[in-house]
Amino acid sequence: MADSATTTPSPDWDRWFAEHGQRLFLFAQTQCRSEADAQDVLQEAVIKTWRSEANETTVPPLPHAYRAIRQCAIDLGRSLDRRTRREEIVSAEWFTEQFTQPTSGEELVPEDVQQALSRLKPDQREVITLKIWGDQTFSEVAETLDLSANTVASRYRTALLELRRQLAPQPQAQPATSPSA
Amino acid sequence: MKNPDSDSHLDSELGAFEDSLRQLVPSPVPAELKQELAEAVEPTENTIPFRSRVLPILVPLAAAAVLAVAVVTGLLRSGNGDGQEIVLPAPDPIENPSLVLSLGVERQLLSVEKLGLVQLQDGHPHNGYRLRYRDTGSWETEPDNLLHISQENEGVLYLPVVFH
Numbered sequence: 001m002a003d004s005a006t007t008t009p010s011p012d013w014d015r016w017f018a019e020h021g022q023r024l025f026l027f028a029q030t031q032c033r034s035e036a037d038a039q040d041v042l043q044e045a046v047i048k049t050w051r052s053e054a055n056e057t058t059v060p061p062l063p064h065a066y067r068a069i070r071q072c073a074i075d076l077g078r079s080l081d082r083r084t085r086r087e088e089i090v091s092a093e094w095f096t097e098q099f100t101q102p103t104s105g106e107e108l109v110p111e112d113v114q115q116a117l118s119r120l121k122p123d124q125r126e127v128i129t130l131k132i133w134g135d136q137t138f139s140e141v142a143e144t145l146d147l148s149a150n151t152v153a154s155r156y157r158t159a160l161l162e163l164r165r166q167l168a169p170q171p172q173a174q175p176a177t178s179p180s181a
Numbered sequence: 182m183k184n185p186d187s188d189s190h191l192d193s194e195l196g197a198f199e200d201s202l203r204q205l206v207p208s209p210v211p212a213e214l215k216q217e218l219a220e221a222v223e224p225t226e227n228t229i230p231f232r233s234r235v236l237p238i239l240v241p242l243a244a245a246a247v248l249a250v251a252v253v254t255g256l257l258r259s260g261n262g263d264g265q266e267i268v269l270p271a272p273d274p275i276e277n278p279s280l281v282l283s284l285g286v287e288r289q290l291l292s293v294e295k296l297g298l299v300q301l302q303d304g305h306p307h308n309g310y311r312l313r314y315r316d317t318g319s320w321e322t323e324p325d326n327l328l329h330i331s332q333e334n335e336g337v338l339y340l341p342v343v344f345h
Contacts, residue, residue, distance in 0.1 A: 013222055021215065026207035039214050043221070050222045095205040108201050132202050157195075164198045 013050065016059045023134050024065055029094050030117065030129045031073035041076055045069040066130060066144045108167060116166040124159035131156055 025042055032038040045068035053060035094117070095110035117125055123145075130136045130144060131152075138156070142149040210218075 013219065017210075017215070017218065021210045022207040025210045029208075039211065042210070043214060043218060046218055047221045054222075093208050096208050108205065110205055113202065113205055128202075132199065133205070133207055160195055160199060163202070164195065 012054065012059055016050075016054075017046075020062055020065070020135075024069060026094055026133050027066055027126070027129050028069050028073065030125050031070060031122075032076070037073075037076055041069055041072045045072045048072075062135065063140045063144045066134065066136070070126070070144065112167055113163075116163050119166060120159055120162060124155060124162065127152055127155045128159045128163065 024046065025038070028038040028042040028045070029035070032041055046065060049060045049065045049068045053064060093110065094114045117128065120128065126145065127141060130141045131138065134141075136144070138149045138152050141147075141156075142152045145152065147155075
């Protein structure tokens with residue numbers, strides 16, 4: 001039935017989602033406990049934001065979409081908590097690839113970064129995600145999270161340090177030396 | 182006050198680490214989800230958001246609709262021409278508290294407001310409306326969140342209804 005209906009989304013939607021879809025999806029993934037939840041949250045939040053704020057001349061501001069995702073994830077988390085359902089943080093891949101020539105000389109493995117991110121405190125994880133991959137300034141992150149920009153900046157630095165600590169190469173274990181007789 | 186958007190507070194080593202993180206590319210949005218979103222944000226299309234979740238509900242409803250079409254079509258034909266009397270079976274609130282009624286491609290039963298009065302509306306061939314019998318003796322539509330009601334479907338006919 002409805003499958004047969006072909007849709008032609010507006011060019012504005014195409015451009016907007018092509019530009020921001022991946023970073024919105026990443027943010028949803030970092031806010032949810034499973035891949036399925038992240039998809040549901042992204043869908044609900046984006047539809048809500050687009051329908052309420054998009055018109056012929058404007059597209060929704062990105063911070064509003066992030067805020068909607070965050071709120072949907074909180075609502076979903078509460079309902080899941082009520083049902084005492086617990087899941088591990090998302091197992092699906094958050095990142096696809098790394099550019100071939102890292103600018104810093106530090107080569108990061110996407111899976112390691114995902115693991116390290118998932119071990120961060122939630123408030124640190126969302127600041128890192130919005131600032132690094134979300135194309136947001138500190139002011140915009142602050143708007144999304146209802147925090148001051150200075151708090152966001154401070155939290156960002158703390159999270160970055162923690163992330164780097166987690167991703168630092170582990171020192172090689174020293175071979176045990178046998179006590180001399 | 183320090184500009185919080187300046188990254189000058191990061192030492193060079195931490196800044197380099199930040200640059201490395203930026204090299205990671207977020208995974209793409211799954212194609213199926215992207216398609217569903219594209220359909221859902223297009224307000225003029227008669228599509229069903231969250232289709233994948235609705236389908237399990239719609240399949241049994243569709244089966245019931247086929248049955249109801251047969252019943253109601255027969256009932257319409259048995260009406261009195263211009264009098265357009267429709268005879269609907271009284272639902273059993275316990276055994277069968279809801280029915281799916283569709284009057285075919287030319288008419289859709291939208292709501293029954295009071296006992297003895299049925300509101301018909303020109304319908305879309307893809308639309309169907311779930312009706313629920315209330316103890317007060319009237320019908321009411323289910324919330325229309327399952328199926329989109331097109332704004333084109335204006336024009337109302339009021340027909341008498343006799344419940345068996």
